[in-house]
Amino acid sequence: MTQTEFKRRRRQLMRMMGKDSIAILPAAATRVRNGDVHYPYRPDSDFYYLTGFAEPEAVAALIPGRKQGEYILFCREKDADKERWDGAIAGQEGAVEKYGADDSFPITDLNDILPRMLEQCERVYYAMGCDPDLDQNMSSWISQIRSKARSGVHTPQEFIALDHYLHDMRLYKSRSEIAAMRKAAKIAAAAHKRLMSECRPGIKEYQLEASFLHECSRRGARQQAYSPIVGGGNNATVLHYVDNSDKLENGDLVLIDAGCELDYYASDITRTFPVNGKFTQPQAQLYQLVLNAQLAAIKQLKPGNAYNAPHKAAVRTLTRGLVKLGLLKGQPAKLVREEKYKKFFMHGTGHWLGMDVHDVGDYKIDGHWRQLEPGMVLTIEPGLYIPMGSKGVAKKWQGIGIRIEDDILITRDGCEVLSADAPKTITEIEHIMAA
Ligand code: GLY
Ligand code: MN
Ligand code: MN
Numbered sequence: 001m002t003q004t005e006f007k008r009r010r011r012q013l014m015r016m017m018g019k020d021s022i023a024i025l026p027a028a029a030t031r032v033r034n035g036d037v038h039y040p041y042r043p044d045s046d047f048y049y050l051t052g053f054a055e056p057e058a059v060a061a062l063i064p065g066r067k068q069g070e071y072i073l074f075c076r077e078k079d080a081d082k083e084r085w086d087g088a089i090a091g092q093e094g095a096v097e098k099y100g101a102d103d104s105f106p107i108t109d110l111n112d113i114l115p116r117m118l119e120q121c122e123r124v125y126y127a128m129g130c131d132p133d134l135d136q137n138m139s140s141w142i143s144q145i146r147s148k149a150r151s152g153v154h155t156p157q158e159f160i161a162l163d164h165y166l167h168d169m170r171l172y173k174s175r176s177e178i179a180a181m182r183k184a185a186k187i188a189a190a191a192h193k194r195l196m197s198e199c200r201p202g203i204k205e206y207q208l209e210a211s212f213l214h215e216c217s218r219r220g221a222r223q224q225a226y227s228p229i230v231g232g233g234n235n236a237t238v239l240h241y242v243d244n245s246d247k248l249e250n251g252d253l254v255l256i257d258a259g260c261e262l263d264y265y266a267s268d269i270t271r272t273f274p275v276n277g278k279f280t281q282p283q284a285q286l287y288q289l290v291l292n293a294q295l296a297a298i299k300q301l302k303p304g305n306a307y308n309a310p311h312k313a314a315v316r317t318l319t320r321g322l323v324k325l326g327l328l329k330g331q332p333a334k335l336v337r338e339e340k341y342k343k344f345f346m347h348g349t350g351h352w353l354g355m356d357v358h359d360v361g362d363y364k365i366d367g368h369w370r371q372l373e374p375g376m377v378l379t380i381e382p383g384l385y386i387p388m389g390s391k392g393v394a395k396k397w398q399g400i401g402i403r404i405e406d407d408i409l410i411t412r413d414g415c416e417v418l419s420a421d422a423p424k425t426i427t428e429i430e431h432i433m434a435a
Contacts, residue, residue: 003100006052014064016165023125026134027058045355046166053099057107069102077106115141119154125162171361172375182418184262185407189421191215192271196432201250201276205230209244216260225266225357228258236401237387248275255401266357268379269419270405277433282396289321293382294404301415306369311349314382350379372410381405
């Protein structure tokens, strides 16, 4: 992402905010794992989206129309000793020169400077409840300002949730965001493909996980967008299974839900395939049904269609198929109305995808599902889950969990499946696994 793009985003937000307002955004905190060990630092998505600044201990203030500068970045001061241990710090000069701030102050001066900026504004755009320390500062700054009201100091009158505006911006991906997401999806798709060729009975779930991480890392995506799920057999029926510790058995399916993060953009792909490379008949029947549901859902992805059109299509296809296979009994339309499919398919068909795997953006506007528009990216991920011991279900279906998940961009005339490189038809999968 170029500095020009970050600047364009700040401009767009400031245009929506209008004069006499201030937006305040904190950087994410560093998190201790244990002892002297920290988790790898991940910037806050909102903060990074507007600043491109990946250091902790920073606060950005946007004040549209302010003469002395509209974009102020509070950040760490340069410190040669600290930098010897932990690497470069941009400092105030770097904030201006490299990151396009109009002005920059040491983060340690926040308490002195920010309240004076607040006094000049009518409206404060701020996401309350996300950063407890800054929340506390904020409320003490406001009460400080209020206590000076009699001496003529002005108190801001309106507090507005920043997330709403910002998250609507983040929902529509720019050309360079789409390029990053396409790359992230391609890398994860290649890793999924590698797992298909490596898998064989007897290896451990974590060995497939290790190959996935290796393939992503060596292609430059060194973080995962979420913890990978590698579940063989019945483990695939546990939706958030992340132990990944069991042996993969001959005759079972394995479900892998894994996606990398590249330049802070996520991919989120699920593939399910037979551990030994060949689907049994019941596995193939259920797999083809999930695939048909996924394809029916993807068919609904075009501008103007409602967000839930794909879910409706998936549910209709799954329900009809479940009746045909004898897993549900009754009239498909009635079973859909009564949500009987939920016994086997209990989650949504997808979600927005972007800097966060479950990305931001409203799904409904004024109580109605929003329309799909070019630039939106979402997942389509129907599944069927039939745990061992399911009552009233023939033995041959039990211990099977299947999900097929792709990452999809809405385009002007339809959609583009960003994760299309990961094979998903029965023929393709069996072909790769036989090679
Ligand atoms: N991997 C998280 C999800 O599929 O939503
Ligand atoms: Mn997903
Ligand atoms: Mn997923």
